[in-house]
Amino acid sequence: MxxxxxxxxxxxxxxxxxxxxxxxxxxxxxxxxxxxxxxxxxxxxxxxxxxxxxxxxxxxxxxxxxxxxxxxxxxxxxxxxxxxxxxxxxxxxxxxxxxxxxxxxxxxxxxxxxxxxCAAITALSVSGLPSDRFVFEGFLPPKAAARRARLEELAGDPRTLIFYESSHRVAESLADMREVFGATREGVLARELTKLFETVLSEPLEALAARVAGDPDQQRGECVILIHGRGEEVDARVVEGQRIFAILRDELPPAKAAKLAAAISGAPRKALYE
Structure with missing residues (x-):
């Protein structure tokens, strides 16, 4: 029945x-x-x-x-x-x-x-990243400028970040994450989950972005990207960025001072401007 x-x-x-x-x-x-x-x-x-x-x-x-x-x-x-x-x-x-x-x-x-x-939860369960608090962001904007702007907004989030990404943009997105989040932030690429060519790669973003960019096989199929939440390495960049911003804002408009301080320190521009 x-x-x-x-x-x-x-x-x-x-x-x-x-x-x-x-x-x-x-x-x-x-x-x-x-x-x-x-x-x-x-x-x-x-x-x-x-x-x-x-x-x-x-x-x-x-x-x-x-x-x-x-x-x-x-x-x-x-x-x-x-x-x-x-x-x-x-x-x-x-x-x-x-x-x-x-x-x-x-x-x-x-x-x-x-x-x-659910691909996001499946990827999180094997990522080795903190799973007690996380945020699902879905797909990032396809255009580079909008994508980087969204990543900057998330750079200070302490939760594990989960993204879906298309195979033809995964290398570009990882490169942007490396620039915005920093080379040492831990990232995970979970690809083709439960399928024949399933892979789960976990490395600092510098190494992960380079590996994916140099291996076309890692740019195929369904992709989930997970990023460790803000850690001490991000806080250090923000502290340094704030120090530089404090010096520059006496000579420059706040928006321009924040942009330059972010470029020098690697800290998210929005965090410095706010």
């Missing part, structure tokens, strides 16, 4: 790589609902066929979510059960679905999670 309740939105995690990571409850749920909303029906269908899941599929992705949400909520209010999945991992985590879940809750629809894999 199915455990699926009518008129509920089931938010179901799928494997991030290894198919055997699909939970029994997730498979049963997807077999029992009226329809499965997924990012790309062509991507999801092979996984579902592997588990003999014949439930109809409908596309719900970043380009059509606004238009599709109302229709899905109407079906839920009529008593149909709907499941939401993403291409891999837990829906909504750097994936579509936020608008649907928010609209469903606003309409009084019960939203039920079926937990499973």
């Amino acid at each position: 199915s455990h699926v309740q009518p008129g509920c939105l089931w938010v179901v995690a799928t494997p991030i790589g290894h198919r055997d990571d699909f939970s029994v409850r997730a498979v049963e749920t997807l077999r029992s609902v009226a329809v499965i909303a997924c990012e790309d029906t062509r991507h999801s269908r092979p996984l579902l066929m592997h588990y003999n899941i014949a439930t109809p599929l409908m596309a719900l992705h970043e380009h059509n979510e606004r238009e599709v949400v109302d229709a899905v909520v109407e079906r839920l209010l009529r008593g149909e059960s709907v499941a939401l999945i993403s291409d891999a991992g837990t829906p909504l985590i750097s994936d579509p679905g936020f608008r649907l879940v928010r609209a469903a809750r606003a309409a009084g629809v019960r939203c039920i999670p079926v937990p499973g894999a």
Whole structure:
């Protein structure tokens, strides 16, 4: 007998790589609902066929979510059960679905999670970095200037930082992290987790950025980057930057003094200006 309740939105995690990571409850749920909303029906269908899941599929992705949400909520209010999945991992985590879940809750629809894999948490669990406090930043801006500006805002954060990054930008992002966070800050690249070519590299950012830049194989697949939170080495840079800033601000406008002090000391400009 199915455990699926009518008129509920089931938010179901799928494997991030290894198919055997699909939970029994997730498979049963997807077999029992009226329809499965997924990012790309062509991507999801092979996984579902592997588990003999014949439930109809409908596309719900970043380009059509606004238009599709109302229709899905109407079906839920009529008593149909709907499941939401993403291409891999837990829906909504750097994936579509936020608008649907928010609209469903606003309409009084019960939203039920079926937990499973999440690349960010999977990477954190094997990174060797502090896991008691962390922050998930998702994808950084694709443009270099905006990316570095965001990294500067995070440079003083004491928590472990977790990022997703595309394979064709991972080398550039690590180089920017080395410049903003400092060469000695510990970084981890977790790539192709649970897949055949899974690698987890842990090194100071100077070495990690150089290794990835020089090895095309480390620039392929799904990437998670983790950075140790602010430590003593960052505090030392800020202290030195503040000393330089105090000297320069007597002769220069504060913004320019902060920019020069940051360039000399390696401290985040925003921290000095504030």
